[in-house]
Amino acid sequence: xxxxxxxxxxxxxxxxxxxxxxxxxxxxxxxxxxxxxxxxxxxxxxxxxxxxxxxxxxxxxxxxxxxxxxxxxxxxxxxxxxxxxxxxxxxxxxxxxxxxxxxxxxxxxxxxxxxxxxxxxxxxxxxxxxxxxxxxxxxxxxxxxxxxxxxxxxxxxxxxxxxxxxxxxxxxxxxxxxxxxxxxxxxxxxxxxxxxxxxxxxxxxxxxxxxxxxxxxxxxxxxxxxxxxxxxxxxxxxxxxxxxxxxxxxxxxxxxxxxxxxxxxxxxxxxxxxxxxxxxxxxxxxxxxxx
Numbered sequence: 001x002x003x004x005x006x007x008x009x010x011x012x013x014x015x016x017x018x019x020x021x022x023x024x025x026x027x028x029x030x031x032x033x034x035x036x037x038x039x040x041x042x043x044x045x046x047x048x049x050x051x052x053x054x055x056x057x058x059x060x061x062x063x064x065x066x067x068x069x070x071x072x073x074x075x076x077x078x079x080x081x082x083x084x085x086x087x088x089x090x091x092x093x094x095x096x097x098x099x100x101x102x103x104x105x106x107x108x109x110x111x112x113x114x115x116x117x118x119x120x121x122x123x124x125x126x127x128x129x130x131x132x133x134x135x136x137x138x139x140x141x142x143x144x145x146x147x148x149x150x151x152x153x154x155x156x157x158x159x160x161x162x163x164x165x166x167x168x169x170x171x172x173x174x175x176x177x178x179x180x181x182x183x184x185x186x187x188x189x190x191x192x193x194x195x196x197x198x199x200x201x202x203x204x205x206x207x208x209x210x211x212x213x214x215x216x217x218x219x220x221x222x223x224x225x226x227x228x229x230x231x232x233x234x235x236x237x238x239x240x241x242x243x244x245x246x247x248x249x250x251x252x253x254x255x256x257x258x259x260x261x262x263x264x265x266x267x268x269x270x271x272x273x274x275x276x277x278x279x280x281x282x283x284x285x286x287x288x289x290x291x
Contacts, residue, residue, distance in 0.1 A: 001145065005233070010040050012037070016035075035058045036067060037067045038050040048280070070082060081098065083099065102128055106124055107198045108200075111178065113178070119150065119151070123200075124149060125147035127146065146259075156265055160182055163179060173195040174258075175194070206252075209224040225252070230249035231248055241268040
């Protein structure tokens with residue numbers, strides 16, 4: 001998010017693109033044949049890009065992930081992301097430039113989201129500075145951000161019915177909440193505070209507080225001090241099964257604005273949703289590097 005709160009960006013690298021209808025239709029047997037670097041910008045002139053690419057577009061090394069024309073690479077103490085993608089309909093245009101994410105520290109935290117470890121959350125850099133330099137007027141800014149990852153050996157909808165996640169700047173670092181309902185009826189409720197040096201401490205979570213549903217009527221809730229009503233202050237991504245937004249809440253008496261996500265996997269399982277997603281997530285199976 002930009003320092004003034006007017007703009008934001010998210011970049012997700014997928015090997016096995018979990019929200020791609022093409023990956024689902026393939027039976028999810030070849031993750032490397034469904035790869036993507038998804039870029040979404042929020043604010044004036046915002047764009048959404050998510051192209052499902054084939055195995056020929058994937059290159060990996062210890063420090064670099066390349067998917068077709070875009071890449072992420074560690075360069076010293078920072079993650080440098082070069083993007084060159086095409087926006088999805090109806091805002092079809094190029095999104096090109098560089099995003100640099102510099103964590104204040106890297107953590108050693110790993111959180112299993114299921115008892116057997118089929119899904120794992122890895123918050124590498126929960127507190128970070130970000131610099132955005134895209135080839136579009138107004139899309140050169142600095143702000144705060146985070147860098148994390150999720151790993152899984154099963155489809156999300158095989159294990160979960162619903163979850164919410166939030167990351168909020170707090171007390172010199174960041175506080176993250178992970179709340180989920182599994183298909184077997186068990187739940188996950190985790191709150192972790194990260195300091196600027198990468199230290200992590202499991203904390204008592206503030207009470208859950210319901211929020212207004214998204215435009216697609218996805219249920220939403222986050223954590224807040226008793227009596228405080230959190231609210232969306234900036235819409236980001238709104239889909240029939242998923243909502244991302246900037247949310248203001250209050251934690252231990254400190255008002256803060258962070259990124260909140262709600263994911264309804266009961267809706268995502270619906271067969272009719274896949275053709276709708278295919279319009280926003282084109283498939284480009286062939287890619288050839290110039291070298």
